Amino acid sequence: MFDIKGIVEPETLNEALDMLNKNTSLKIIAGGTDVLIRLHHRNIENVELISLRKIEGLDEIKILENKDIEIGAMTSFRKIFRNQIITDNISILGEAAVSMGGPQVRNMATIGGNICNGAVSADSASTLYALNAKLKLQNSNGERIIPINEFYLGPGKVDLKKDEILTKIIIEKKSYENTKGHYIKFSNRKAMDIAMIGVAVVLIEEDNKFKDLRIALGVAAPTPIRCIEAENYAKGIEINEENIESIAKETMKSTKARNSWRASKDFREHLIKVLTVRAIKEIINKGDVQ
Structure with a gap:
């Protein structure tokens, strides 16, 4: 049913970044709600996948000491709309999360995957634009942080290098207070x-x-x-x-x-x-x- 050449499942972020550095043909899969559909429709074929599911810490939501809010890219939409930090500070993102598909999709779909898919219809995207969100992108050589409006390049196109992983979405205190x-x-x-x-x-x-x-x-x-x-x-x-x-x-x-x-x-x-x-x-x- 799916034309998958292989799949690797790193357990740490450094391991995943090293794998991408050595093999840039690897296709990142987060929740799978976008990638698996594309595979089903044969939009991508004979693909090698790298799953981020086993990496701890990429699905955390926390307030930093400076009161900025960090949302891990692997955080599911279900977790977002049920999270108290989101509810108390940026409830608009919770509203966007709960509008994302049905319960089964929200359980699996991740905010990072939704962003990196590059779809103009992504429910989280317009909300993150309104919140002046910033994105933390990492590769084996370091990281860069860019405003979300610089990440979207065109329909289905985003500024994500082949060796990079989106790890965090950052909402600064000044943008939500x-x-x-x-x-x-x-x-x-x-x-x-x-x-x-x-x-x-x-x-x-x-x-x-x-x-x-x-x-x-x-x-x-x-x-x-x-x-x-x-x-x-x-x-x-x-x-x-x-x-x-x-x-x-x-x-x-x-x-x-x-x-x-x-x-x-x-x-x-x-x-x-x-x-x-x-x-x-x-x-x-x-x-x-x-």
């Missing part, structure tokens, strides 16, 4: 479907004004995007119905929606405006802003 957010996924079906549009909104309110507003979208361009024009427009203006509608219109300056078999360009743009308004109001109406 005093913020509240909301994620909305719109799909053709109510559950277990790929997002037609994903909207992630993070905001800080001060004196009934937008002190900071971040709007990130999935499936609105070749990669996940931030709506910078709308965010700049929102800074310092009063939180009211008219301004929220205007902010939603400003998001159109950043989008590059297209026609596809799933939805037309016009419908996607309509959804983006409607869901942006809904996400902002959901945060405010719940009294979630600080």
Whole structure:
């Protein structure tokens, strides 16, 4: 059923990095929910896999001494939406995690695999964009840390070298402190479907004004995007119905929606405006802003 040439299962990160350094044709498998589907459809064949499942410490969620949050790349979506650190500090990521497929998929799928797959529809991607996430990438010679928006290069393309492993997702204290957010996924079906549009909104309110507003979208361009024009427009203006509608219109300056078999360009743009308004109001109406 699967055209697999072989599979290795290192037990330490150093062992895995050494294997990749010696054999860059190895294909990393995390939860397997993406790779196995590609194998099933013969999109990749005669592949040698390197599984990260046995490596301890890659599925941990913790707050560091400087209050930055670290999420291991092998953390499952089930663990993310059930984790108290996520719930207390970046609940928007928990909302994205619980929207990811059904229970069986969430038990297996990992946040690192979701990111590295490079899919513009990845439920975690737009949320991590809104949280200004950084990614720690390691190889046998060292590590590099890059903003997530520099990681996505195009549809299905990411800046991951053949000898590298994504090990950590970092949310800095300054990027989540005093913020509240909301994620909305719109799909053709109510559950277990790929997002037609994903909207992630993070905001800080001060004196009934937008002190900071971040709007990130999935499936609105070749990669996940931030709506910078709308965010700049929102800074310092009063939180009211008219301004929220205007902010939603400003998001159109950043989008590059297209026609596809799933939805037309016009419908996607309509959804983006409607869901942006809904996400902002959901945060405010719940009294979630600080």
